Amino acid sequence: MSEPALSRTPSPGAGSLDDAPASPASVRSRASLLKRLADVVCLPASRVNAFERAMTADLLIEVLREAAPEERAKVARRLANLADIPSALARMLLRDDISVAGALLENCPSLGDADLIDCALFSDMDHRRMIAQRRGVGETVADVLVQQREDPVIEALLRNDLARLSHGAIEMIVASSRENLRHASLLLKRQELRPSHAYIVFWWADADSRRAILQRFAVSREVLQDAVSDVFSMAAEEGWRDPLTRKALQFIERRQRNRSAIARSRFGSLDEAVQEAERGLSRELTEEISYLSGIKPMTGAKILTDTGGESLAILCKATGLPRAAVRSLWRGLRRPETDAAGNISPALERVLTVFDSIAVDRAQTVLRYWNWALSSALTPNLVRAIREGEEAAVDSFSTPQRAAMLALGRDFGR
Numbered sequence: 001m002s003e004p005a006l007s008r009t010p011s012p013g014a015g016s017l018d019d020a021p022a023s024p025a026s027v028r029s030r031a032s033l034l035k036r037l038a039d040v041v042c043l044p045a046s047r048v049n050a051f052e053r054a055m056t057a058d059l060l061i062e063v064l065r066e067a068a069p070e071e072r073a074k075v076a077r078r079l080a081n082l083a084d085i086p087s088a089l090a091r092m093l094l095r096d097d098i099s100v101a102g103a104l105l106e107n108c109p110s111l112g113d114a115d116l117i118d119c120a121l122f123s124d125m126d127h128r129r130m131i132a133q134r135r136g137v138g139e140t141v142a143d144v145l146v147q148q149r150e151d152p153v154i155e156a157l158l159r160n161d162l163a164r165l166s167h168g169a170i171e172m173i174v175a176s177s178r179e180n181l182r183h184a185s186l187l188l189k190r191q192e193l194r195p196s197h198a199y200i201v202f203w204w205a206d207a208d209s210r211r212a213i214l215q216r217f218a219v220s221r222e223v224l225q226d227a228v229s230d231v232f233s234m235a236a237e238e239g240w241r242d243p244l245t246r247k248a249l250q251f252i253e254r255r256q257r258n259r260s261a262i263a264r265s266r267f268g269s270l271d272e273a274v275q276e277a278e279r280g281l282s283r284e285l286t287e288e289i290s291y292l293s294g295i296k297p298m299t300g301a302k303i304l305t306d307t308g309g310e311s312l313a314i315l316c317k318a319t320g321l322p323r324a325a326v327r328s329l330w331r332g333l334r335r336p337e338t339d340a341a342g343n344i345s346p347a348l349e350r351v352l353t354v355f356d357s358i359a360v361d362r363a364q365t366v367l368r369y370w371n372w373a374l375s376s377a378l379t380p381n382l383v384r385a386i387r388e389g390e391e392a393a394v395d396s397f398s399t400p401q402r403a404a405m406l407a408l409g410r411d412f413g414r
Contacts, residue, residue: 030063030071031071031074033063034060034063034064034067034071034074034075035074035078037056037059037060037063038060038075038078038079039078040052040053040056041053041056041057041079041082041085041086041089042078042082053086054086057086057088057089058088060075060089061088061089064092064093065092069096069097069099069100072093072096072100073100073103075093076096076100076101076104077107079093079104079108080103080104080106080107080108081107081108082108082110083110084110085104085108085110085111087112087114087115090104090111090115091115091118091119094111094115094116094118094119094123094127095118095119095123098123098124098126098127098130101119101123101127101130102130105119105127105131105134106130106134113138113140113141116131116134116137116141117140117141117144119131120141120144120145120148121144125148125152125153128145128148128150129150129152129153129156131145132145132153132154132156132157132160132163133156133160134160134163135160135162136162136163137157137160137162137163137164138164139164139165139166139169142157142163142164142165142166142169143166143168143169146169146172146173147172149172149176151176151180151182151183154173154176154180154183155182155183155186158173158183158186158187158189158190159186164192165190165192166192167192170187170190170192170193170197171197174187174197174200174201177201177204177205178204181204181205181206184201184204184205184206184209185205185206185208185209187201188209188213188216195217195219195369196369196373198213198216198217199213199217199366199369199370199373200373201213202311203302203306207308207310207350210308210310211354214310214314214358214362214366217366218358218362218363218365218366219362219365220359220361220362220365221252221361221365222361224252225252225254228249228252231245231249232249232253235249247372250294250368251368251369251372254361254364256293256294256318256320256364256367257270257292257294257319257320258291258292258293258294261291261292261294265288265291265292266288267292269292270289270293270319270321271321271322273285273288273289273292274289274316274321274325274328274329275328277328277329277332278328278331278332279332280332280334281304281332281333286300286301286304287300289304293315293319293367294319294371295315295367295370295371296371299367299370299371300315303315303370308347309330309335309347309348309350309351310350310351310354311370312326312329312330312351313326313351313352313358313363314354314358314363314366314367315329315367316329316355317355317358317359317360317363318360318363318364318366318367318368319367320360323352323355323356326351326352326355327348330348335347335348336348
């Protein structure tokens with residue numbers, strides 16, 4: 001009877017298996033070894049206990065470290081359908097080249113958040129993009145992906161309807177949408193987007209995105225008005241002493257124009273101020289129109305310098321101004337009313353369409369959100385953060401403060 005094959009191998013003194021040169025036979029044996037080890041790892045719990053699986057996984061990891069990429073890819077494909085991949089083995093393969101890791105990222109539903117986060121942190125953009133495309137990406141994983149600020153990864157995440165985005169992730173994407181307008185259009189399709197986010201994106205969004213924002217987020221305040229109708233009389237009896245109550249009720253109330261400002265103004269009404277603006281807008285007149293409209297000068301300046309012009313329609317509709325007031329402000333800003341053929345300019349026509357299509361109450365909601373977000377929150381800390389570009393530190397600020405930081409960051413940097 002012939003001796004077993006291993007008994008005929010040379011002794012360590014004469015040369016061991018570790019010293020044997022590679023040959024086609026050894027390559028075939030390695031392929032078989034990798035397959036058998038992977039098979040053991042894939043055995044059900046009824047066939048192999050946890051310690052045996054862990055031991056086999058450790059051995060498989062050691063072999064894979066020196067294996068060729070195509071061999072590692074073959075093992076990854078073998079393990080992709082496994083319901084419980086040993087964590088150390090999964091992380092090793094996920095950190096590998098995308099040709100290896102891709103099999104797991106694309107086909108393995110059982111990868112945990114910890115494994116995916118490890119892959120996102122210690123691999124490259126191709127890995128992160130594949131993670132962003134996975135079904136059911138959770139908020140924690142999405143946060144890590146967004147923090148890398150890679151446009152292809154963010155776009156893949158936004159297109160993934162089954163991904164869940166945290167409030168913080170949405171805010172980071174809102175900030176990035178200033179530089180990448182594709183992010184803005186994709187953001188508008190996300191259910192996680194809140195009005196505070198949408199009204200910030202409005203300032204740098206294109207015409208189609210602006211129309212979508214107004215259609216979706218310009219909501220009525222009737223529910224709030226009914227809910228707090230008796231609080232107005234309470235606050236009035238107290239002399240409006242509580243600043244928090246006064247601020248909230250100013251957002252909710254139906255009246256937009258500032259009666260106190262009108263009483264102190266050299267103009268008899270907001271309408272008269274807008275008529276004078278038709279001859280040309282100055283800084284002083286912009287501030288006066290802002291006060292008469294019940295908004296802060298910073299909000300008014302943002303509206304009147306808006307290149308798109310839709311915000312002019314919002315201002316006029318919210319304050320009860322007639323349609324002609326839009327044209328008056330348009331002329332005051334020295335913007336063309338007609339094109340070369342003598343027809344109304346597309347930009348002015350678009351703005352007038354916004355005026356015609358939005359209800360007064362809904363326009364007031366938009367205007368007051370802008371005023372709340374862009375002015376009332378400008379504390380010294382926030383101004384410093386805007387100037388220094390500290391958009392990453394938004395968690396220390398309130399919702400209106402974060403809105404002001406994102407919307408006015410460039411203005412304060414000038």
